[in-house]
Amino acid sequence: MSKTIIISNRLPLQLKIHDNSIETIPSVGGLATGMKSVHSGNNSIWIGWSGLTEGSYEQSLQPKINTALREHQCVGVALSKEDIDGFYYGFSNNTLWPLFHYFMEYTEFERSTWESYQEVNQKFADVVLDQIEDGDTVWVHDYQLLLLPKLIRKKRKNVSIGFFLHIPFPSYEVFRTIPCREELLEGILGSDLIGFHTYDYERHFLSSVQRILGHEISFNNVNLENRVVKVDSFPMGIDYDKFYNTAKFHNQQSNKERSEIQQEIDKHLADTNKAKLILSIDRLDYTKGIANRLRAFEYFLEKYPEFKGKARLVMLAVPSRSEVPQYQRLKNEIDQLVGRINGKFAEVSWTPIWYFYRSLPFDNLIDLYTSSEVALLTPIRDGMNLVAKEYIASKVDKKGVLILSEMTGASNEMSEALIINPNNFEEIADTLKYALEMPEAEQIKRNTALQKRLKRYNVEKWAKDFMQALESTKQVSKKYAVQKLSDTLQDDILKAYKNARSSILFVDYDGTLAPFKKNPADAKPTEKIYTILDQLQKSSTTKLILITGRDKKTFNEWFGHKNYTLITEHGAWLKEEDKDWEQMESANNTWFESILPVLESFTDRTPGSLIEEKNYSLAWHFRNVDPDLGKNRANELKITIRHLIANHNLEILEGDKVIEIKVSGINKGKSAAKMLIKQKYDFVLAIGDDWTDEYMFKELPEQTHTIKVGLKKTVAKYYVEDTDQVHQLLKDFATLAP
Numbered sequence: 052m053s054k055t056i057i058i059s060n061r062l063p064l065q066l067k068i069h070d071n072s073i074e075t076i077p078s079v080g081g082l083a084t085g086m087k088s089v090h091s092g093n094n095s096i097w098i099g100w101s102g103l104t105e106g107s108y109e110q111s112l113q114p115k116i117n118t119a120l121r122e123h124q125c126v127g128v129a130l131s132k133e134d135i136d137g138f139y140y141g142f143s144n145n146t147l148w149p150l151f152h153y154f155m156e157y158t159e160f161e162r163s164t165w166e167s168y169q170e171v172n173q174k175f176a177d178v179v180l181d182q183i184e185d186g187d188t189v190w191v192h193d194y195q196l197l198l199l200p201k202l203i204r205k206k207r208k209n210v211s212i213g214f215f216l217h218i219p220f221p222s223y224e225v226f227r228t229i230p231c232r233e234e235l236l237e238g239i240l241g242s243d244l245i246g247f248h249t250y251d252y253e254r255h256f257l258s259s260v261q262r263i264l265g266h267e268i269s270f271n272n273v274n275l276e277n278r279v280v281k282v283d284s285f286p287m288g289i290d291y292d293k294f295y296n297t298a299k300f301h302n303q304q305s306n307k308e309r310s311e312i313q314q315e316i317d318k319h320l321a322d323t324n325k326a327k328l329i330l331s332i333d334r335l336d337y338t339k340g341i342a343n344r345l346r347a348f349e350y351f352l353e354k355y356p357e358f359k360g361k362a363r364l365v366m367l368a369v370p371s372r373s374e375v376p377q378y379q380r381l382k383n384e385i386d387q388l389v390g391r392i393n394g395k396f397a398e399v400s401w402t403p404i405w406y407f408y409r410s411l412p413f414d415n416l417i418d419l420y421t422s423s424e425v426a427l428l429t430p431i432r433d434g435m436n437l438v439a440k441e442y443i444a445s446k447v448d449k450k451g452v453l454i455l456s457e458m459t460g461a462s463n464e465m466s467e468a469l470i471i472n473p474n475n476f477e478e479i480a481d482t483l484k485y486a487l488e489m490p491e492a493e494q495i496k497r498n499t500a501l502q503k504r505l506k507r508y509n510v511e512k513w514a515k516d517f518m519q520a521l522e523s524t525k526q527v528s529k530k531y532a533v534q535k536l537s538d539t540l541q542d543d544i545l546k547a548y549k550n551a552r553s554s555i556l557f558v559d560y561d562g563t564l565a566p567f568k569k570n571p572a573d574a575k576p577t578e579k580i581y582t583i584l585d586q587l588q589k590s591s592t593t594k595l596i597l598i599t600g601r602d603k604k605t606f607n608e609w610f611g612h613k614n615y616t617l618i619t620e621h622g623a624w625l626k627e628e629d630k631d632w633e634q635m636e637s638a639n640n641t642w643f644e645s646i647l648p649v650l651e652s653f654t655d656r657t658p659g660s661l662i663e664e665k666n667y668s669l670a671w672h673f674r675n676v677d678p679d680l681g682k683n684r685a686n687e688l689k690i691t692i693r694h695l696i697a698n699h700n701l702e703i704l705e706g707d708k709v710i711e712i713k714v715s716g717i718n719k720g721k722s723a724a725k726m727l728i729k730q731k732y733d734f735v736l737a738i739g740d741d742w743t744d745e746y747m748f749k750e751l752p753e754q755t756h757t758i759k760v761g762l763k764k765t766v767a768k769y770y771v772e773d774t775d776q777v778h779q780l781l782k783d784f785a786t787l788a789p
């Protein structure tokens with residue numbers, strides 16, 4: 052039975068060793084609770100780091116550790132202290148974390164931590180590969196494991212791989228600054244489905260993939276040579292019922308049953324001078340805007356002194372990544388700020404800030420959520436921010452006001468909150484005043500709408516949606532109605548070829564025999580290509596035809612000395628084996644003088660584009676142009692030359708990143724069909740990769756074996772993954788050739 056494998060840096064439980072016995076502490080974070088529905092039953096395992104470093108405990112404890120993990124269907128990845136320093140504190144949290152949150156000034160690139168990151172991703176891959184079987188589904192989580200999807204796919208082709216990023220994906224302009232940008236993108240693209248919290252992160256990712264790796268994007272699909280990767284947004288939810296029901300339960304508790312913290316808060320509430328509580332909860336992280344929040348609160352008290360003694364900030368900062376220098380500096384800054392502000396404003400019966408630097412158990416979090424009139428969450432950047440959602444879910448009476456930074460992923464879905472720019476103190480101060488004075492009816496109205504949405508799209512729904520989308524990515528090739536050329540199908544085709552008395556093979560060049568190069572002139576045939584073609588050419592019963600959009604001159608240079616049959620410029624020219632070139636279609640190029648100046652003006656203002664002049668056609672290439680600009684200019688070009696095309700009886704062919712203008716009625720389909728009139732063949736095969744080859748696939752007789760290179764929209768019957776597979780196929784033909 053196939054299983055699901057969840058992989059994240061941290062496991063849903065952390066291990067601690069006390070006097071040779073092992074304590075398992077369940078993780079309370081959103082991910083652990085959210086994945087409960089996926090990580091249940093006997094058919095799922097969770098792979099991650101247990102929190103223990105190699106060498107920090109007696110080796111004899113290892114079996115006990117494994118058993119403790121196994122009881123929770125977990126498998127540990129053993130990491131050393133050096134791994135944690137390089138991979139976790141180093142590359143993950145000193146490079147990727149600040150860069151992805153737009154803190155470029157904190158981002159350090161170090162060769163050694165990058166190496167450690169690669170090694171640890173490989174360690175994760177080794178454990179996964181040990182556990183995985185064909186047909187399994189894998190869900191990889193977060194920025195610590197960006198290389199993992201590719202490492203798994205390299206070894207296991209028949210598994211479904213999903214990846215979800217919990218933090219923002221930055222804009223291309225920021226992402227491009229990282230030296231190992233290609234490796235990171237290629238690592239993620241090992242997946243079948245890539246998920247983000249918001250559409251913005253999704254489009255930033257797609258833009259980087261398009262600009263850095265040059266892959267074609269259609270809607271939210273990345274078209275790789277051999278696969279389609281789906282990219283989508285899935286805003287993570289929370290376990291709504293857990294927060295709501297616990298808060299409800301707390302509200303019903305008697306004084307004695309209540310927690311110590313709650314009793315302290317109750318005392319405060321009973322005070323005649325009770326101040327309204329403004330809550331903030333976050334890990335102590337520079338992305339959370341804690342220092343800004345304190346300064347904004349100070350400004351608020353200065354601007355609206357009437358709130359002195361009437362409002363109090365309760366700030367819970369959870370210790371985090373304390374080995375990273377930026378976090379240590381931030382801790383000092385916050386300690387000082389809290390001290391200064393409290394010193395400046397405190398009165399005998401009131402201090403403006405209650406500051407806790409620790410983590411609190413779940414029940415105490417609920418106490419804070421239910422007792423605070425306002426939540427003030429001001430991250431400078433935050434992938435989602437689950438605290439915002441938890442605060443609203445805990446408001447059983449629907450009273451309370453959420454002030455939320457527009458830089459959080461959560462703000463996209465929580466428009467009924469008071470949304471602020473965390474850098475605008477004026478706005479924060481005014482919004483705080485508005486929140487503290489908001490009529491109850493308005494609070495209830497806003498929170499009713501928010502709760503409804505949070506309850507519906509809870510974390511279980513989020514996980515289910517992701518898994519369903521991953522399942523449906525398997526259907527993509529079905530959508531294109533083209534079948535993968537499996538080993539069995541290939542054997543059938545080879546058998547038919549072997550039995551045929553005469554065969555004809557139409558083989559396209561660029562993207563089929565030779566992979567694309569930045570400069571078309573560089574895509575020269577290799578020795579390997581010549582060897583395969585030479586072998587095929589030897590067969591007395593096979594006619595091999597190279598059919599291309601390229602110009603006669605180039606093909607003559609590359610293949611003129613061979614005896615292959617060549618068709619160039621889509622069918623304008625034909626060279627049959629050792630004969631001379633002959634014109635296949637009557638064509639002229641007198642129209643060049645009207646079109647060339649237009650193409651030149653487009654080339655001048657479109658950096659990276661170039662014109663290819665053939666005998667009877669002109670091609671405008673934009674492979675090396677910024678992808679958006681290229682697309683826009685190509686559309687503009689088509690409109691600009693529309694009337695010229697009509698006047699000269701020309702037509703436009705759209706290839707892969709190329710617009711070609713040529714005499715109407717010449718195409719690969721027509722010329723291939725002409726070759727079949729000359730002689731009868733009982734085996735016909737056509738293979739090509741782009742739009743111009745579709746003419747062949749359409750025009751050739753129904754029984755033709757039509758093969759597309761790459762999984763793209765096509766009328767061909769089968770597809771192969773890449774040029775390597777084409778080489779292999781042609782080699783097999785050559786071996787069988789009579």
Ligand SMILES: O=P(O)(O)OC[C@H]1O[C@H](O[C@H]2O[C@H](CO)[C@@H](O)[C@H](O)[C@H]2O)[C@H](O)[C@@H](O)[C@@H]1O
Pocket residue numbers: 060061081082193194217218287371372433434435436437
């Ligand atoms: O494991 P740590 O280094 O201690 O960090 C804790 C987690 O922080 C990050 O959380 C993110 O995920 C949340 C849920 O999707 C999201 O709401 C938040 O905005 C993110 O910052 C990190 O992504 C996790 O991997 C860490 O475990």
Ligand SMILES: O=c1ccn([C@@H]2O[C@H](COP(=O)(O)OP(=O)(O)O)[C@@H](O)[C@H]2O)c(=O)[nH]1
Pocket residue numbers: 079080081332333334369409410411412416435436437438439441
């Ligand atoms: O003492 C605490 C404070 C917070 N949290 C939890 O930590 C998570 C913080 O998630 P968020 O998305 O807000 O930010 P992150 O820390 O993941 O960047 C929330 O689920 C909180 O309930 C916790 O478990 N203990």
